Amino acid sequence: MSSEPLIVTLLLDDEAQARFDRLRVEHFPAERNHLAAHVTLFHAVPGEHLDAVRADLAAAADRPSFVVVVTGVRFLGRGVAYALDSPEVAAVRSGLAAAWQPWLTPQDRQRHAPHVTVQNKVPPAVARALHERLLAEFVPYDVRARGLGLWRYLGGPWEPVSEYPFHRAAV
Structure with missing residues (x-):
């Protein structure tokens, strides 16, 4: 079984994904932009737990889809992100974090602030202007x-x- 870390993301509807992807292509340095826009829930779950992670994600997904509010624009110092808020995201992440507590890195144990980064690794003045x-x-x-x-x-x-x-189905 592979030991490379696992990343867990929240998937957004196609229209939102396309919008964030366009912003990322426009504002993220091209030489560093290897990923589509994303909402990271966990950054590094140990890969040797793949079977348990899959089972837990399948169970967590047994629910209706839900609304996430894009609440603002965050300045990251060397980038910009859109802040997100949703009690459902918090509940899903909290449940998974409880199940995976022994495996979580310090970064994944921190308070979670969901966001979509559309610019990163640029000079602060460039980030400030976009923000x-x-x-x-x-x-x-x-x-x-x-x-x-x-x-x-x-x-x-x-x-x-x-x-x-x-x-x-969403209710």
């Missing part, structure tokens, strides 16, 4: 979470492992 521009035109809006994604970290790029759609 101010996006903030000036920002109005909160809703996107829909469609499931959970599982990836294997390969030292930079990510390899898709599987997706776990929220398969019950």
Whole structure:
């Protein structure tokens, strides 16, 4: 069994994904932009626990899809992200964190603040300018979470492992 770390993401509806991907292509340094836009829930779950992680993600996805509110634009110092808020995201992540507590890295034990990074690794002045521009035109809006994604970290790029759609109809 592979020991490369596993990454868990929240999957967003196609329209939201396309919007964040466009922003990322436009503002992320091309030589560093190896990934689609994403909402990371866990950064490094040990790969040797793949079977348990898969089972836990399948169980966590046994729920209706839900709304996630894009609440603002965050300045990251050398980048910019859109902040997200959803009690459902917090509940799903909290349940998984409890199940995986012995395996979690210090980063994955920290308070979780869901976001989508659309720019990173740029000079602070460039990030500040984008932050101010996006903030000036920002109005909160809703996107829909469609499931959970599982990836294997390969030292930079990510390899898709599987997706776990929220398969019950939203109420």
